[in-house]
Structures are given as C-alpha cells and as structure tokens.
C-alpha cells in the first residue's frame with residue numbers, strides 16, 4: 001500500500017526536490033478544496049525537507065470556507081499579485097502542477113506557466129494530462145490529488161514526521177473531492193489513509209463543519225431559490241439542469257463559493273443520471289460556466305468534452321460556453337437529446 005511510484009520515479013522525485021532551491025506549486029483556476037488542500041500539504045512537506053522558498057500560486061480567488069487551512073495566508077493570487085507570481089515563476093528551479101493536467105486550466109495564468117523555464121512535475125488525477133513533464137504522477141483512479149500527495153509523502157518516508165497542519169490539508173482535499181466520502185470513495189486505501197491522518201491529531205468532524213456548514217444566510221437562500229424556482233427536471237431522461245443568471249446572483253449578494261456543490265443537489269432525486277448547472281460569469285460577458293455530475297450508470301465527461309469545451313472526471317466534469325444564456329440552454333438541450341438513448345434507459 002502507498003506505493004504509487006516506481007522505484008526509479010521515487011528516486012527521480014527525491015533528486016529533483018533535493019536539487020531545487022526555489023519551488024513553485026500551482027493549481028487550476030477557481031481552486032477547490034482538493035487544489036488548495038493538496039498544494040498546501042505539499043508545501044508543508046517540502047518545507048520540512050528544508051526547502052526555504054516554496055511559493056503556492058493560484059490563478060484567482062479561493063472560497064472563504066477554505067481560507068482557514070494552515071499556510072493559506074502566504075499563498076499568492078495571480079489576478080491580484082501578478083508581479084509576485086511572475087517573479088516566483090521566473091526564479092523557480094522546480095515547478096509542481098497540482099490538481100490539473102494541462103496549463104490551459106489556469107486560464108489567464110497560462111502564459112506564465114508556458115514560458116517558465118523550470119522543469120515541471122505533474123501530480124494529478126484528471127483524465128488525459130497534456131504537456132512536457134520531468135515526471136508525471138498522474139493517477140486517474142485516485143479520488144483526489146490530496147490522496148496522491150499522501151501517498152508520495154509516505155513513499156518518500158515523510159509520514160512519521162508529518163505535521164497535524166499537513167494532515168489537515170490532505171484530509172480537507174480528500175473530503176471535498178468525494179463530497180464528504182459519499183462518492184468516488186469506496187477504495188479501502190482511502191480509509192487506511194484517513195486512519196493514518198487521524199493519528200496525527202486532526203479533528204475530522206471539525207474540518208467537515210468548517211467546510212460544509214459555512215453558508216451565509218444569503219447563500220442558503222440563493223441555493224434554495226435555484227432549486228425551487230430554476231431547476232428543470234426532465235423525468236423521462238433522468239436529467240435536470242438549472243440556469244443561474246447574474247440577476248439571481250445580485251439579488252442574493254453572491255460571493256465566490258456560495259454555489260459550490262449545488263450541482264450535486266438534484267442528484268438527491270431517485271434515479272437521476274445527470275445534473276447540469278449553467279451559470280453566467282459575474283465578470284466576463286457572454287461566458288457561461290458549466291458543471292456536470294452523473295450517476296446511476298451514466299458518465300458525463302464525454303458530454304462535457306463534446307458540448308461544453310471542457311472535461312474532468314467520469315462523473316464530475318465541467319466546461320464553459322462563450323455565448324448568451326439562451327444559446328447555452330439550446331446547447332444543453334441538444335446535449336441531452338444526443339445522449340437520449342443512454343439517459344432514457346431505466
């Protein structure tokens with residue numbers, strides 16, 4: 001157990017870390033619990049290895065409910081601290097990509113990644129990674145990047161000295177990417193890892209509370225409004241989709257994170273195979289953000305790729321459309337009809 005890398009790869013990772021002085025760790029746009037948990041856990045570990053300069057860089061804003069994570073305060077945001085992020089990449093002699101498999105997932109930050117001269121190590125669990133990497137630790141069968149990080153730290157002999165702070169970050173990432181261990185989480189290894197994290201003194205119930213019981217009143221009302229008034233349920237297709245406009249967001253004083261995971265809620269309907277969320281971007285006009293979730297034998301990833309310029313995991317995918325909401329709804333209906341055969345089946 002906990003032996004993901006081949007012996008030669010482990011040696012290569014060790015060597016790369018030991019040779020590096022200025023390390024950058026980055027994650028995808030709109031970083032989630034796994035992106036933030038895994039990057040911070042990896043930073044804690046690298047600092048313990050004596051690395052003085054380890055900078056964690058995100059493309060943009062992070063949800064409020066993750067900002068308590070140990071080490072978060074020192075992270076950099078490209079949209080706000082552009083110069084510092086560029087400097088970090090310029091000075092880097094080793095870069096880690098965590099929780100994404102292609103530089104385009106960092107959007108506005110992509111050119112900084114693509115022009116960086118330092119060797120890159122990929123640590124990720126998304127399908128079909130692309131790019132030139134010194135080492136590619138890509139494990140699509142694992143539930144989260146944070147789970148991979150645990151394995152790597154263990155393999156590098158870092159478990160005994162793992163701090164509570166590092167264990168909290170790993171737990172948070174594993175917990176959020178599996179919806180509190182309710183999907184994608186039947187592999188026994190996951191629970192062996194949780195047991196080892198608990199031995200580091202983490203309070204898992206408290207972490208759950210801090211992350212999932214953290215809505216503002218406005219956020220709870222916004223979420224209820226969407227389900228009550230905006231959800232379209234197509235019974236014969238076992239599918240649902242909802243549309244969130246800027247005016248919905250303004251009415252309920254939306255801030256980033258308020259709608260996190262709402263796309264999972266229609267899946268509470270017995271037998272639902274597909275849930276789609278379409279949301280207008282708050283800043284860019286004609287940009288529709290799309291989230292897809294699937295269950296009961298249907299897999300939404302191909303639909304995300306074909307119809308929504310995206311991708312992701314088999315049952316949790318996303319994408320975006322550059323058009324009006326009316327056009328986005330038409331695309332969604334087309335997508336549903338294209339998969340009608342599979343969706344209709346009982």
Ligand code: 5GP
Pocket residue numbers: 126290291292309310311312313316317318319320
């Ligand atoms: P979410 O619905 O939580 O935003 O995203 C679900 C999954 O789809 C995540 O694993 C995320 O990485 C992936 N995803 C979201 N947006 C995109 C996208 O634009 N392109 C690709 N390739 N994957 C995406």
Ligand code: MN
Pocket residue numbers: 034035099125143144145177
């Ligand atoms: Mn992830």
